[in-house]
Amino acid sequence: MDIHISRKDRVLLVITYVLLALLVLIVLFPLLYVLLASFLNPNVLLTKGLSLNASDWSITGYEKILGNAAMLRGFLNAILYSTGFALATVVVSVFAAYPLSLEGFVGKRMFMVFFLITMFLSGGLIPTYLVVKDLNLLNTIWAIILPGAVSVYNIILARTYFAGIPKELNQAAQIDGATDQRLFFQIILPLSKPIIFVLALYAFVGQWNSYFDAMIYLDNNQLFPLQLVLRSILIQNQVDPGMISDILAQAELKKLSEMIKYSSIVVSSLPLIVMYPFFQKYFEKGVMVGSIK
Amino acid sequence: MASASIGRKQKPSWIYYVFRNYTLYLFLLPAVVLTIVFKYVPMYGSIIAFKNFSPLKGIMGSEWVGFENFNRFLSSPNFYDIFMNTLKLSVYGLLLGFPVPIVLALMLNQIRGARIKKNIQLILYAPNFISVVVLTGMLFVFLSPAGVINSLVTMFTDKPISFMSDPAYFRTVYILSGIWQGAGWASIIYVAALSNVDPQLHDAATVDGASLLRRIWHIDLPTLKPVMAVLFILAAGGIMSIGYEKAFLMQTAMNTPTSEIIATYVYKVGLQSGDYAYSTAIGLFNSIINIILLVLVNAVVKRLNEGEGLY
Numbered sequence: 001m002d003i004h005i006s007r008k009d010r011v012l013l014v015i016t017y018v019l020l021a022l023l024v025l026i027v028l029f030p031l032l033y034v035l036l037a038s039f040l041n042p043n044v045l046l047t048k049g050l051s052l053n054a055s056d057w058s059i060t061g062y063e064k065i066l067g068n069a070a071m072l073r074g075f076l077n078a079i080l081y082s083t084g085f086a087l088a089t090v091v092v093s094v095f096a097a098y099p100l101s102l103e104g105f106v107g108k109r110m111f112m113v114f115f116l117i118t119m120f121l122s123g124g125l126i127p128t129y130l131v132v133k134d135l136n137l138l139n140t141i142w143a144i145i146l147p148g149a150v151s152v153y154n155i156i157l158a159r160t161y162f163a164g165i166p167k168e169l170n171q172a173a174q175i176d177g178a179t180d181q182r183l184f185f186q187i188i189l190p191l192s193k194p195i196i197f198v199l200a201l202y203a204f205v206g207q208w209n210s211y212f213d214a215m216i217y218l219d220n221n222q223l224f225p226l227q228l229v230l231r232s233i234l235i236q237n238q239v240d241p242g243m244i245s246d247i248l249a250q251a252e253l254k255k256l257s258e259m260i261k262y263s264s265i266v267v268s269s270l271p272l273i274v275m276y277p278f279f280q281k282y283f284e285k286g287v288m289v290g291s292i293k
Numbered sequence: 294m295a296s297a298s299i300g301r302k303q304k305p306s307w308i309y310y311v312f313r314n315y316t317l318y319l320f321l322l323p324a325v326v327l328t329i330v331f332k333y334v335p336m337y338g339s340i341i342a343f344k345n346f347s348p349l350k351g352i353m354g355s356e357w358v359g360f361e362n363f364n365r366f367l368s369s370p371n372f373y374d375i376f377m378n379t380l381k382l383s384v385y386g387l388l389l390g391f392p393v394p395i396v397l398a399l400m401l402n403q404i405r406g407a408r409i410k411k412n413i414q415l416i417l418y419a420p421n422f423i424s425v426v427v428l429t430g431m432l433f434v435f436l437s438p439a440g441v442i443n444s445l446v447t448m449f450t451d452k453p454i455s456f457m458s459d460p461a462y463f464r465t466v467y468i469l470s471g472i473w474q475g476a477g478w479a480s481i482i483y484v485a486a487l488s489n490v491d492p493q494l495h496d497a498a499t500v501d502g503a504s505l506l507r508r509i510w511h512i513d514l515p516t517l518k519p520v521m522a523v524l525f526i527l528a529a530g531g532i533m534s535i536g537y538e539k540a541f542l543m544q545t546a547m548n549t550p551t552s553e554i555i556a557t558y559v560y561k562v563g564l565q566s567g568d569y570a571y572s573t574a575i576g577l578f579n580s581i582i583n584i585i586l587l588v589l590v591n592a593v594v595k596r597l598n599e600g601e602g603l604y
Binding site (some may be wrong): 013027034160269 | 314328336400416417425478482505521537561572
């Protein structure tokens with residue numbers, strides 16, 4: 001059906017398009033600038049803009065970053081922590097969510113209240129720190145993985161998903177004499193791959209991008225995840241002396257440390273930015289499922 | 294008939310149920326144990342706020358001091374500044390940040406081409422995947438006195454602005470960078486709500502001569518109202534729990550007059566100075582205000598929104 005658009009509406013639509021184009025530019029500009037400045041001498045980029053002079057371009061920043069032991073270790077630690085955390089939170093939440101999704105499960109209400117209370121009340125930073133410390137988990141991977149592994153939010157998401165699986169499947173299997181355990185592993189889990197994937201994705205990305213727990217629970221820099229290494233480069237302005245020790249001139253030093261900052265931003269953010277379009281569907285699904293409680 | 298009578302004879306009580314379905318309870322065990330250890334034990338541990346806590350004596354052994362730690366915070370010279378900093382940072386953030394995703398969703402909803410819309414969304418959502426460390430790092434390089442933003446500023450004034458160390462700019466930078474990073478992602482939920490609007494409603498209104506603005510006002514906005522209400526209550530309830538992650542990173546020695554908020558203060562007093570009990574008291578004080586706020590805002594929104602609140 002074709003409906004005539006009035007002139008006033010057309011003006012408004014044009015304004016909307018222009019504004020959106022502007023917003024896209026505002027979002028893109030910093031990202032592209034970082035990408036450019038990691039290859040192009042930042043001083044040249046700042047004063048002269050895009051340069052066609054080949055000598056202004058280099059990949060030194062990347063060479064220094066990728067050849068740096070702390071950075072590499074940070075990457076490996078981040079992969080380890082994020083994978084471990086995703087695995088733990090998915091297993092714990094999915095297992096807990098299944099009984100809570102069953103009709104007639106005795107104690108359902110009690111368990112739900114037990115979990116929900118922790119969404120509104122918390123012991124706070126110091127008491128939690130003291131527990132981790134008393135359990136001797138400081139400076140271990142467990143301090144990163146365990147305290148946040150139970151996410152009530154994840155339990156609710158998984159529970160909602162399980163409750164949506166047609167009951168007939170359960171009943172048919174029960175008549176055949178299947179136990180709850182078999183039902184869960186052979187029917188429910190295979191049907192729940194999408195939700196498991198969404199939960200794992202969120203947990204992985206959240207852990208990959210976080211620094212705070214690592215900062216308070218780890219003080220051995222061999223264990224630092226990527227974000228803590230980045231923090232010292234980007235925010236505390238401590239470029240590892242090993243990266244720049246061979247350079248003497250002050251100006252050269254400053255230029256290189258700038259390039260190292262830009263290239264470390266690119267290297268650390270690239271994996272997520274590149275994979276995100278492929279998973280956009282799942283990320284959006286995560287937001288949507290969360291809104292229907 | 295036979296099975297029914299057997300069932301009656303055995304009287305299946307809840308003990309029988311638990312016994313028969315013990316695997317289900319085993320499924321819950323890891324989550325329950327972890328929750329007790331890392332959530333309930335710290336809740337119990339927060340009673341050190343009322344004690345003169347010494348790690349050597351332990352939680353039970355330390356002597357009670359009543360509200361001394363709370364009084365110390367409330368009467369400390371920093372209290373007013375830190376409290377107001379926390380309040381201002383999040384109230385301004387909420388007021389400025391809350392409407393942006395809604396407007397964004399209404400605008401995205403006007404785009405007809407599905408492909409263009411998808412690509413715009415792809416770009417607008419991307420900053421959400423940047424970590425706080427990287428975001429703050431970008432702020433430091435872009436806003437430094439010799440950075441790209443100041444190269445524009447110095448075209449109009451003769452002096453660069455010290456965005457990251459001047460206390461006057463902390464809130465602006467914090468809030469605007471937050472909107473830059475989060476507004477696109479936050480619009481997803483509104484975009485989805487708008488996609489549920491029946492297009493025939495719009496067509497009918499257009500035929501009746503309703504302008505685009507009127508249709509947005511009378512069709513789109515009422516659709517978004519329930520989502521807005523819930524998100525607003527949640528945001529307002531969390532006003533005092535504004536995250537330390539970014540504030541802590543953006544803090545420099547110079548900008549603390551505005552950047553010191555309760556969360557960063559708790560961290561400093563507790564983990565850097567080791568004053569566990571005092572720090573816990575401050576955190577507890579903060580949580581109590583949060584709960585009061587959540588209840589209050591929920592009541593107000595419920596009244597304004599025809600009885601529809603969070604609970």
